[in-house]
Amino acid sequence: MEILHERLTTAQTADAAEEFIRLFHRETPGAGDPGHRIAAVRAEIEETGTYRHTPEELVHGARVAWRNSNRCIGRLYWNSLRVRDRREITGADEIAAECVEHLREATNGGRIRPTITVFAQETPDRPGPLIWSEQLIRYAGYGDHPSVTVGDPRNRELTEALRALGWSGGAGTPFDLLPLVVQGCDDKPRWFDLPADAVLEVPIEHPGEDPWADWGLRWHAVPAISNMCLEIGGVHYSAAPFNGWYMGTEIGARNLGDADRYNLLPLVARRLGLDTGSDRSLWKDRALVELNRAVLHSFDRAGVTIADHHSESRRFLTHLAREERKGRDVGADWSWIVPPISGSATPVFHRTYEDRQATPAFVHHEGAADRAAGRNLV
Structure with a gap:
């Protein structure tokens, strides 16, 4: 969701701050x-136009932002989020280095840890830093048209912009790591290569193995969203990359299976000897299930944390019940909570949800999509 970023007035900031402090x-x-904290915060806002969260407030605010994420099915674990407080950092070089360290810590040898790194906040006299990249880890897309792209078509524009900016490109494989694009406070965006040791990748193999032996498929282990703004009590943290762990369908049904991404279903079907002459053979459905089986099997074999959509759906209902017992409403976007395969076979399908917005929150501000595509980067 794109949200217009309007600067709050002093009064609006003070009201938002009080609401969060009370929470x-x-x-x-x-x-x-x-009472004492609210009075101190209001005085600070009156003097400077903003205020600084205590470390404890920052931790709770970041965790509640995850709890309020309507598109996330994995919120049962919101209170386990590890918060890396890096609010003193404003420069692109230091931000990029901390993003690399974030990946190393979150990867944790395959036992993925939900983690967020929070960089400098916006102030009335200084913009916050920005991470242009949609995720800390993205694969390049080479080619001038999606139908002939090598790699990920979603990142074709960004790949072209980075090459125009001086990046020489990778080896030309479908899984070349893109550099990270970071913009420090009062600075221009720059790119930074990710060191190989910071990116754990999982080779994708099917349990049946033989038809998949020479595919060369893989996917990275940590899904770290990096172009959303963390908003807590009237304060905007424009650079705050965060991660949980993957649900298998995000990789198998979306990243690898979608027709506008890697579009692997026709290839899977041919390798498995399926009849692709008619949609009524349900070859797409069968190929989709096998591709998702391969993802789960491969992550399990590599010892890397991943969730399956049936288990995660049950856990989301546990989250709903737990929050209801505490007297808290849970907003959710049905179209995101219901998995992209076997939706009606999961318990989250058979409920309705209110897509209500609550704060603290992670939001996309105006221009985030353009930055993620590398527009105006050169």
Whole structure:
């Protein structure tokens, strides 16, 4: 969702801050009465136009932003989010280095840890830093048309922009790692190569093996979203990359299976000897299931954390029940919560949800999609 980024007035910032401080004190045992903190924050906003969260407020705000993420099915684990406080960092070089360290820590040898790194906040006299890249890890897309792209067509524009900016490109494989594009405060965007040791990749093999032996498929282990803004109590953290772990369908049904991404279903069907002459043979459905089986099998074999859509659907209902017992409403976008395969076979399909927005939150601000595509990068 694109949200217009309008600067808040001093009064609006103060009201948003008070709402968050009251939430923090209400949900944090031992925090006590919020009155003194609210008075101090209002005075700071009156003097500077903004305020600074305490470390404890930042941690809780980031976790609640995940709890409020309507498109995420994996919110049962929201309170386990590891928060890396890097608010003192404003420059692109240091941000890029911390993003690399984020990947190493989140990867954790394959036992993926939900992690967020929060960089400098926006202030009335200084913009916040930006990470243009949609995710910390993305694969290049080479070619002047999606139908002939080598790699990921989603990243074709960004790949072209980076090459125009001086990136020499990778080896020309379908899985060349793109550089990270970072813009420091009051700076222009620059690109930074990701070191190979920071990116864990999983070779994708089918349990049957023989038809898949020479495919050369793989996918990275950590899905780290990097172009969303973390908003907590009227404060905007424009660079705050965060990750959970993959649900298998994100890779098998979307990244590798979608017709406008790697479009592997026809290839899978041919390798498995399926009749592709008519849609009524359901060859797409059968190929989709086998591709998703291969993803889960491969991550399990590599010892890398991944969820399946049936288990995660049940866990989401556990999350709903837990939140309801605490008197908290849960917003959700049905079209994102229901998995892209076997939807009606999962319990999340048979419910309705209110797509209500709550704060703190992760949001896409105006221009995020253009930046992720590398537009105006050169």
